[in-house]
Amino acid sequence: MSEPSIDDLYHRIGEAKLRQVVAAFYRQVPSNPVLGPMYPPDDLAAAEERLYGFLAQRFGGPTTYSEQRGHPRLRMRHAPFAVDVTARDHWIATMGAAIDEAELPVIDSETMKHFLFSVAHQMQNR
Numbered sequence: 001m002s003e004p005s006i007d008d009l010y011h012r013i014g015e016a017k018l019r020q021v022v023a024a025f026y027r028q029v030p031s032n033p034v035l036g037p038m039y040p041p042d043d044l045a046a047a048e049e050r051l052y053g054f055l056a057q058r059f060g061g062p063t064t065y066s067e068q069r070g071h072p073r074l075r076m077r078h079a080p081f082a083v084d085v086t087a088r089d090h091w092i093a094t095m096g097a098a099i100d101e102a103e104l105p106v107i108d109s110e111t112m113k114h115f116l117f118s119v120a121h122q123m124q125n126r
Ligand code: HEM
Pocket: 038, 039, 040, 043, 046, 047, 048, 050, 051, 054, 069, 074, 077, 078, 081, 083, 087, 088, 091, 092, 115, 116, 117, 119, 120, 121, 123, 124
């Protein structure tokens, strides 16, 4: 048995579920005391679309993200933001709640969390 892969996660859960996760995350951002001030208040819908596009591509779906944004280079793109331990933990808690809300099959929610939380550690830059 091979480990569950993120490479076909998009096709396992489908576009609607992935959009639901990302929407649930961004719905919580404005009222979060740490994340709220970091994100562009009048560009949240576009930010939501960027994260959705990146994840869809990373999980084996359409490659629209790179067609529009180029190579993800996530460390570099996060450099302007002070991602310290507190911000990282708020991001992880918020995303964890968003994933739980979507009520995915446990194997898929755990696979998604494992990937996202490990990248969150890599984004810490302060
Ligand atoms: C560790 C805590 C994190 C914080 C505080 C954080 C914060 C931010 C902020 C403030 C933005 C700018 C919003 C925008 O205008 O798009 C952003 C963009 C983005 N973040 Fe994060 N982020 C974190 C972790 C992650 C993780 C784990 C991923 C992916 C697995 C991720 C993927 C992205 C993507 C794809 C963008 C848009 C990049 C672009 O094309 O410009 N972030 N993040």
